[in-house]
């Protein structure tokens with residue numbers, strides 16, 4: 001007999017954001033199929049749901065097609081950290097294009113609604129600040145970040161073509177830098193790098209002069225925005241991020257203050273194409289979804305630091 005419970009497929013469900021989404025949907029009593037190839041995902045992130053009757057795991061790579069019966073597809077599968085997505089840039093481009101193409105094909109076959117996890121990287125190194133969704137971006141199509149940036153741009157484009165051609169219900173979220181428990185300690189992103197370095201008593205690695213900026217969103221706020229977008233009638237693209245903007249040096253100062261104020265800095269070269277500034281304009285999210293973030297960087301760093309402290313203490317890093 002068909003179940004009345006919503007059946008969710010989360011691609012990339014064992015990753016940082018995907019596993020928090022698994023938690024939310026499972027806590028809401030829904031069914032979750034977590035699909036992952038474990039490139040950057042970890043079974044430990046979803047361990048607590050293994051054996052639950054509403055929860056299934058599938059080891060699969062989204063670059064290959066798959067047949068499943070589901071109502072909603074949350075398409076998050078793609079490495080997000082520059083270190084990971086640059087490890088095999090051709091694979092990253094394939095994951096973005098073929099992965100999204102395969103998931104759209106699945107959504108069309110079973111009439112599911114699909115949400116694509118896109119990114120603020122579609123704005124590249126922005127000349128407009130803060131960035132509204134109407135800004136078309138400034139992306140280098142041949143640089144070291146382009147496998148990811150252009151990959152997400154073609155993924156967005158595919159979603160809208162499926163919507164126009166086949167009437168598919170799509171939702172596109174443009175995620176700005178998000179942090180929190182379950183980031184990988186070695187994934188190279190700035191929040192995890194600074195916290196892990198501080199906890200180990202190592203110098204903080206500052207790339208460039210540190211005056212480049214980012215706006216950091218706590219994971220719980222991000223997941224709330226993602227769920228509102230999926231449940232609502234607005235397709236997007238829609239920015240979800242915390243508009244509180246900080247230079248990278250200011251972020252490092254906060255981590256030093258919270259962990260060890262005497263830590264030194266070490267200056268390293270700025271990677272190619274590193275965006276100079278980034279801040280979401282969230283007017284659309286506020287208007288369409290009634291969403292705005294509730295956790296400040298100072299508040300969100302505390303549970304994140306505790307989580308890494310526990311991880312390092314258990315020697316699992």
Ligand code: NAD
Nearest residue numbers: 012015016017037038039040041061062077078080175178
């Ligand atoms: P993550 O690396 O922790 O998670 C990605 C997950 O996808 C991992 O579990 C990984 O194993 C899986 N995966 C990668 N390639 C796959 C493939 N070919 N087939 C199946 N599974 C695959 O990253 P995250 O931070 O959780 O990001 C999740 C999504 O959100 C990504 O699509 C990313 O582009 C997007 N996003 C994240 C941020 C952020 O700040 N965290 C910002 C912008 C966009």
Ligand code: UDP
Nearest residue numbers: 082188189190191193205206207212248274
């Ligand atoms: N960064 C840094 N030290 C680090 C890691 C990153 O100074 O150890 C800088 C990086 O050059 C960038 C910013 O922090 O300007 C954010 O980097 P991250 O990789 O977290 O995110 P993204 O650049 O993809 O927004």
